[in-house]
Amino acid sequence: MTRKQKRLAIIAGAIGFLGAATGLTLYALGEQTSYFYMPGDLAENPVAAGQRIRLGGLVEKGSIERSDDTHVRFAVTDGSDTVRVRYNGILPDLFREEQGVVTEGVFDESQIFVADTVLAKHDENYMPREVADSLKEKGVWQED
Numbered sequence: 810m811t812r813k814q815k816r817l818a819i820i821a822g823a824i825g826f827l828g829a830a831t832g833l834t835l836y837a838l839g840e841q842t843s844y845f846y847m848p849g850d851l852a853e854n855p856v857a858a859g860q861r862i863r864l865g866g867l868v869e870k871g872s873i874e875r876s877d878d879t880h881v882r883f884a885v886t887d888g889s890d891t892v893r894v895r896y897n898g899i900l901p902d903l904f905r906e907e908q909g910v911v912t913e914g915v916f917d918e919s920q921i922f923v924a925d926t927v928l929a930k931h932d933e934n935y936m937p938r939e940v941a942d943s944l945k946e947k948g949v950w951q952e953d
Contacts, residue, residue, distance in 0.1 A: 843913060847943045848890035858916045864892060864924070865911040865940040867949070873906060885910060885922075888949035894922045901929040909940045 810818075845863045846856070856862055864885055872884035872891075879898055884891045894912055904910065904927065914924035 845911075845939045847887045847940075848885060848892045849887050849943075849947065851892060852890040856916060858918050858920075861913070861915050863911055863913045863939075864894070864922055865909070865943070866892075867940075867944070868904070868906050868908055868910050870906045885912065887944060888947055892922050893920075894924050896924040896927055898925070898927070900927055904929040909944075911940060 843861045843863050845865060848864070848866055851864075866885040866887045869884035869886040869891055872882075874882045876882075880896075881900060882893065882895050884893050886892075894914075895917075896912070896914075908929060911928045912922065912924035913926040913928075914922055917923050
């Protein structure tokens with residue numbers, strides 16, 4: 810094997826190794842990625858049951874139903890569409906009606922969003938960026 814052939818073999822091996830590493834990284838990230846949706850986005854492009862997503866919007870007024878200390882149902886709205894959410898866990902202290910919220914979970918077979926994480930705004934001036942941008946586009950929310 811000449812020096813030129815050795816160099817080409819090393820370069821081909823390095824390219825193969827980098828390609829395999831890139832492929833494995835993208836595969837691992839694809840399983841961990843959860844995309845952000847507003848209720849209106851889900852009305853236009855529904856997601857399959859079991860697909861993990863993040864859902865953001867405002868907690869609809871009068872929609873909070875507590876069955877015990879940890880089981881709660883509420884609705885997330887963007888002013889035009891609404892998604893029913895079921896959550897089992899301790900809600901953030903600042904969770905309340907007409908406040909910005911981001912939930913993470915999956916839709917069940919009956920198209921109710923089953924959240925395993927609920928994030929509420931943490932002070933009077935904060936709104937999650939994705940929620941604020943989407944609500945501003947729809948004219949539902951205005952920054953103070």
